[in-house]
Amino acid sequence: MSGASTGDAGAVPQREEQRISKLLRKTLLTVVVAAGTYVLTNVLDQDKNQVWQLTVSVVLGGAALIIQYLVEFEQRLEAMEASQKKRIxxxxxxxxxHHEQMRRAVDESFSKINDATELFSQVDRSVLRSDGVTRLARKYTQVGEHGSELVKTFAQEEIGRLASLMESLSNGSADCPGENHDWLIDLTTCAKETVYATSTSVDRDFWFSEPANRYLKAQERAIKQRGVVVRRLFLVSRPEDRTPSLEQLCERHREFGIDARIAVRALLPPPAQVTPLNDFIVFDGELSYETEPDVEVMPAKTTLKMTREHVAERINRFTVLWEATEPADPEPEPQPTVTSG
Incomplete structure (x- = not known):
C-alpha cells in the first residue's frame, strides 16, 4: 500500500473526529445557555411561571446554536473566498x-529562423559557391540523426575545425601544427595562373614521400589542363650542397613540366645573397603557404597568409632569387636573319 493512500485513510477519521468535536461543543454551549437562562429566569421570576421560563430558555438556547452555525458559516465562507482568491x-x-515561456520559446524559434534565413541569404549573396554549404548543413544533420555517439562527436570536432579555419581565413591568416599536405594539394588544385615555390633543406625529405607524389601530379595537371606556370627554386647555401641527388630531384620536377632551378646562395649576386631563404609557396599571387622549422629543422607549423603586403614581399623575394639564378638549359639566343641582297 502506498504512503498516499495511507495518509488519505488517516485523514478521514481525523476530519470525522473534528466534526463530532465541533458538534459536541455546539451542543454543550446550547445546553449551557439554555440551562443558564432557565436558572436566571427562575431567580428573576417570582411567579414561578414554568412555561415562560422554558420558552425563554429554549429560544435563547436555539439562538445560541443558530449564532454558532452562522459564525461557522461565515468562517467557512471567508476560508472559501480566501482559497478561491489564492487559486485564482x-x-x-x-x-x-506559461505565457512568458511560450513567448520566449516563440521568440527564440523566430530568432533561430531569422538567423538561419540571414545566414543562407548571406551565403547566396556571397561570391563563393553556396551548394557546398547547403550540402554540408544537410549531411551534418543526417549524421546527427543516424550516427553513433563517436561519429557525432567526430562530426562536431570536424565542423569546429572547419569553422575555425573559415574564421582564420576571413581574418587573413590561418595556421596548423606540422606540415599540412591537404592544404598544399588543394591549393594547387585551385591555382589558375602561377605557383611560385621555394624549397630548402627543411622539406628535402618530403620529396621522397607519398604526399609529394600526389603534390607533383596535382601540379602536372594544373600545368597541362589549366596552363598554370609552376616555378620552383631549390635553395642551398654553398656550392658543395649542390649534390647529384639534388640535381636528380630537380630533373624529376622538370619531367612534370615544372620550371625548376637550383640557387646557390654563395654564388648569387650581392642583392640576392642578402635575401632570406625559407620555404614558401605563392599561389596566383594571392596567398602564401609557408612552413616554419623547429629546432631539429623539421616542419613544425604551416601558415597561410593572405595580406597584400606579405604576399607582395614574398613575390618580390622569389623574383629576386629567380632572376639571379640561371636556368638549367638556357635557350639559345636567336640568330640574326640573313637577307639576300
Whole structure:
C-alpha cells in the first residue's frame, strides 16, 4: 500500500473526529445557555411561571446554536473566498508564467529562423559557391540523426575545425601544427595562373614521400589542363650542397613540366645573397603557404597568409632569387636573319 493512500485513510477519521468535536461543543454551549437562562429566569421570576421560563430558555438556547452555525458559516465562507482568491492568483501566475515561456520559446524559434534565413541569404549573396554549404548543413544533420555517439562527436570536432579555419581565413591568416599536405594539394588544385615555390633543406625529405607524389601530379595537371606556370627554386647555401641527388630531384620536377632551378646562395649576386631563404609557396599571387622549422629543422607549423603586403614581399623575394639564378638549359639566343641582297 502506498504512503498516499495511507495518509488519505488517516485523514478521514481525523476530519470525522473534528466534526463530532465541533458538534459536541455546539451542543454543550446550547445546553449551557439554555440551562443558564432557565436558572436566571427562575431567580428573576417570582411567579414561578414554568412555561415562560422554558420558552425563554429554549429560544435563547436555539439562538445560541443558530449564532454558532452562522459564525461557522461565515468562517467557512471567508476560508472559501480566501482559497478561491489564492487559486485564482496561482492560476493567473501560472498562466502568466506559461505565457512568458511560450513567448520566449516563440521568440527564440523566430530568432533561430531569422538567423538561419540571414545566414543562407548571406551565403547566396556571397561570391563563393553556396551548394557546398547547403550540402554540408544537410549531411551534418543526417549524421546527427543516424550516427553513433563517436561519429557525432567526430562530426562536431570536424565542423569546429572547419569553422575555425573559415574564421582564420576571413581574418587573413590561418595556421596548423606540422606540415599540412591537404592544404598544399588543394591549393594547387585551385591555382589558375602561377605557383611560385621555394624549397630548402627543411622539406628535402618530403620529396621522397607519398604526399609529394600526389603534390607533383596535382601540379602536372594544373600545368597541362589549366596552363598554370609552376616555378620552383631549390635553395642551398654553398656550392658543395649542390649534390647529384639534388640535381636528380630537380630533373624529376622538370619531367612534370615544372620550371625548376637550383640557387646557390654563395654564388648569387650581392642583392640576392642578402635575401632570406625559407620555404614558401605563392599561389596566383594571392596567398602564401609557408612552413616554419623547429629546432631539429623539421616542419613544425604551416601558415597561410593572405595580406597584400606579405604576399607582395614574398613575390618580390622569389623574383629576386629567380632572376639571379640561371636556368638549367638556357635557350639559345636567336640568330640574326640573313637577307639576300
Amino acid at each position: 492568483r496561482e492560476m493567473r501566475d501560472s498562466l502568466a508564467s
